[in-house]
Amino acid sequence: MRRWPGLALVALAGAVVVAVASAADTKLTGVVGPGFTISLVDAQGQSVTRLAAGEVDVTVDDRSAEHNFHLRGPGVDVTTSVEEIGQRTFTVTLRDGTYTFVCDPHPAQMAGSFQVGNAPPPPPPPPPPPPPPPSPTRPAASAPVGSTLNLTVGPGFTISLKTRAGRRVTVLRPGSYTVVARDRSAAHNARLKGAGAAKATGVGFVGTKTWRVTLRNGTLVIQCDPHKTSMRATVRVV
Numbered sequence: 532m533r534r535w536p537g538l539a540l541v542a543l544a545g546a547v548v549v550a551v552a553s554a555a556d557t558k559l560t561g562v563v564g565p566g567f568t569i570s571l572v573d574a575q576g577q578s579v580t581r582l583a584a585g586e587v588d589v590t591v592d593d594r595s596a597e598h599n600f601h602l603r604g605p606g607v608d609v610t611t612s613v614e615e616i617g618q619r620t621f622t623v624t625l626r627d628g629t630y631t632f633v634c635d636p637h638p639a640q641m642a643g644s645f646q647v648g649n650a651p652p653p654p655p656p657p658p659p660p661p662p663p664p665p666s667p668t669r670p671a672a673s674a675p676v677g678s679t680l681n682l683t684v685g686p687g688f689t690i691s692l693k694t695r696a697g698r699r700v701t702v703l704r705p706g707s708y709t710v711v712a713r714d715r716s717a718a719h720n721a722r723l724k725g726a727g728a729a730k731a732t733g734v735g736f737v738g739t740k741t742w743r744v745t746l747r748n749g750t751l752v753i754q755c756d757p758h759k760t761s762m763r764a765t766v767r768v769v
Contacts, residue, residue, distance in 0.1 A: 557573075557574075557583075558587070559589045560572050560589075561632060563593050563599065564593065564595025567641055569633070571632050582646075583625075584648040587625060591619050591620070593619070598613065598636065599611045599613045601635050603632075604625070604631065605630075606624060607625065626647060626648070627648030628648070629647075631644045672704050676704050678694065678695070679708070679709040681694070684715065684732075685716025688761055701767065704769070707744070708746065710730070710743075711739060711740075712739065714739070715737065716737065717736070722756055723753060724751075724754075725749055726768040730744060751766040752764075
């Protein structure tokens with residue numbers, strides 16, 4: 532007869548162990564709305580990040596007719612409707628893996644996830660793309676758009692395009708310019724070609740001509756036609 536109390540204590544201890552291990556004791560609460568918020572917490576009010584596998588009760592408090600609460604993952608796919616307002620309880624069995632909860636109409640703004648069992652955490656987001664390479668620096672223009680440029684040929688074997696201040700022109704921006712061509716030799720001529728220009732004095736002409744040219748991106752060539760190998764210069768139009 533003295534053995535009965537010991538047996539009763541063992542039986543009671545076994546009952547306690549079974550009650551604590553029961554997965555049905557795990558209760559989760561999901562809340563969506565009324566604004567653009569969605570959450571899933573445990574019985575202590577802590578955000579759910581990892582759970583053991585097993586059966587859980589998920590009570591969803593849907594507070595907006597514009598949102599819903601959609602829980603899905605391995606073996607689970609439960610949701611409230613978008614128009615639904617109120618509480619619903621789902622009993623689901625969680626397995627190892629990743630579970631997500633989202634508002635279907637607004638998945639980019641309203642979403643969360645948690646891990647079950649020994650599932651690895653989701654991979655980190657990819658790094659942002661590298662910044663684009665810097666744009667090449669454009670060289671400084673020799674003269675502003677709209678300027679007057681002086682084209683001079685002769686009297687010797689020389690040809691040049693300069694600003695009114697006497698600086699040699701090497702770079703120009705696309706646009707319109709006035710070119711004053713001074714041909715000082717009957718043995719030469721002055722020609723502009725390329726980058727949208729096509730102007731020339733005649734061989735044998737001595738004097739001054741004024742041209743209005745509109746330049747495009749490219750290479751502007753200044754040359755004397757009879758001596759284009761030795762009397763030639765170029766200007767970048769960029």
